[in-house]
Amino acid sequence: MLELRSLTKRFSGIPAVDDVSFTALPGQVTGYLGPNGSGKSTTVKMITGLLEPSEGHVLWQGTDVRADLTAFQAQLGYVPEEPYLYPHLTGAEYLELTGELRLIPRQRLWLKIEAFLREFGLWEDRYTAIASYSKGMRQKILLAAALLHDPALVILDEPFSGLDVHSALVLRRLIQTLAESGKTVLFSSHELETVERVCSRVVILHKGKAVANDSVENLRGLMELPTLEAIFTQLALRQDPDEMAQRLAEAMRQ
Numbered sequence: 436m437l438e439l440r441s442l443t444k445r446f447s448g449i450p451a452v453d454d455v456s457f458t459a460l461p462g463q464v465t466g467y468l469g470p471n472g473s474g475k476s477t478t479v480k481m482i483t484g485l486l487e488p489s490e491g492h493v494l495w496q497g498t499d500v501r502a503d504l505t506a507f508q509a510q511l512g513y514v515p516e517e518p519y520l521y522p523h524l525t526g527a528e529y530l531e532l533t534g535e536l537r538l539i540p541r542q543r544l545w546l547k548i549e550a551f552l553r554e555f556g557l558w559e560d561r562y563t564a565i566a567s568y569s570k571g572m573r574q575k576i577l578l579a580a581a582l583l584h585d586p587a588l589v590i591l592d593e594p595f596s597g598l599d600v601h602s603a604l605v606l607r608r609l610i611q612t613l614a615e616s617g618k619t620v621l622f623s624s625h626e627l628e629t630v631e632r633v634c635s636r637v638v639i640l641h642k643g644k645a646v647a648n649d650s651v652e653n654l655r656g657l658m659e660l661p662t663l664e665a666i667f668t669q670l671a672l673r674q675d676p677d678e679m680a681q682r683l684a685e686a687m688r689q
């Protein structure tokens with residue numbers, strides 16, 4: 436179980452994440468949503484240990500992750516929003532390096548690497564440098580690298596970035612399968628239709644604060660709104676997209 440307790444991050448005194456608390460349970464996909472700049476990636480970076488919280492705590496299985504960050508990170512699979520890959524390595528080399536850092540025995544590692552590369556359709560490109568991979572191919576390497584060590588906690592920050600329709604469908608099923616196998620999955624995305632399909636619960640951020648933390652079904656009932664998109668628009672955007680589009684079109688013509 437992953438637990439955030441009053442997590443806060445301030446940059447130059449300005450809160451980017453403001454007193455956020457929620458729990459992500461094993462066997463469930465928890466959606467973490469919010470408009471651009473609402474604090475999603477900052478939260479994820481604090482969970483993964485890349486950023487130190489200004490206040491508050493992240494607990495994994497009841498223990499503060501900062502007590503032993505290395506042990507926590509060994510159980511974590513993280514797909515970051517920004518694809519930081521070593522472009523001079525081939526796809527296979529990158530996964531080999533990741534697996535070695537994760538201390539996966541060599542023979543098992545290569546079985547895994549081959550399986551991931553084949554399933555993701557990258558086997559033919561395994562000796563090609565990542566520098567010449569497309570955006571979607573890079574995203575698949577990031578996904579493979581995050582899952583190679585069979586982590587108990589999977590954090591996905593915009594994991595569909597660059598994926599084609601078929602790969603996105605596979606990933607959607609994979610996210611559900613990971614939760615069904617008992618993993619804790621935290622899923623941050625702007626793709627509300629997918630979030631609505633795969634998430635048991637959603638946390639919605641607005642300007643760094645959690646404005647909802649419930650199942651989509653309960654939110655639909657409570658807010659008397661038909662879709663997650665409508666709920667999100669009311670809670671987090673608070674502006675009519677049609678009117679905004681109209682104003683932008685007018686700005687073009689000025």
Ligand SMILES: Nc1ncnc2c1ncn2[C@@H]1O[C@H](COP(=O)(O)OP(=O)(O)OP(=O)(O)O)[C@@H](O)[C@H]1O
Nearest residue numbers: 446450451469470471472473474475476477478516
């Ligand atoms: N290193 C930093 N220094 C200063 N401000 C930062 C830093 N990182 C993030 N911020 C600010 O914190 C706020 C939240 O940013 P964050 O990247 O967490 O948003 P997000 O919800 O992930 O957005 P997006 O959907 O666009 O990826 C923004 O106002 C951003 O400018």
